[in-house]
Amino acid sequence: MLNIQIDEREVKQLYLEKLEERIKEIDIEMVFWDANELKRRTCMSWNTIQEKFFFDTRFPKHKIGGKWYFPADRTKKFLLDWLDEN
Template identity: 50%
Template sequence: MIAVKIDEEAILRECKQRITELLKQVDADLVFWDRNELQKRTCMSWNYIQDNFFFDPRFKKKKVGGKWLFPAKEGRQFLELWLSEQPDC
């Protein structure tokens, strides 16, 4: 008879690590965000974005044709900084 022991904690750690790596890879696949992706990533409406940080000179953006594009890496960095600057309620 064969007995198999499974270290559930080790498997859970490995799964979490792999999921984190995959999420980073998916995030790294996007070079630019468009308006819809920005709204999706921030869970904010377009009006809220415009009223609160769109015109901040630190927020990198470029209009190409009629479409706004935002560099994904710089956008994420700015948004993390912007959120840290917001007062606690």
Template identity: 60%
Template structure:
């Protein structure tokens, strides 16, 4: 690529696009692994954050779906992160 700083100077920059792409793909893989490993389960606050829904909306839409895995421990609901993410992606695809 050539960039003109002014009329008397030219700056020549060579970028190995394959190496840049390789670096980007590897970094994306690392970030995905980090985000997947971040939580084993979600609580209601995390579920609301991840879905961008209020607790009432969650209860009115998918909470009572028999496919939605949840466990109440004491007075608190917990949701297995991996299964919950998969369910939510499927549930959203089903919405018209």
């Protein structure tokens, strides 16, 4: 007879580590965000984004045609700095 014991806390920890690794991989794949992704990442509406930081000269943004694009890495850095300042 075979008896297997599993440490549920260890399994949960391993699962969370692998999940975090995968999230980072997906995040790295994004080169830029569009306005919808910016709203999703900040949990802010477009009006709030415009009121709070969109027109800050340090905020990285590019308009191509009628659509706004935001370099993912630079935008994340700006948002973290902006949050610390406010």
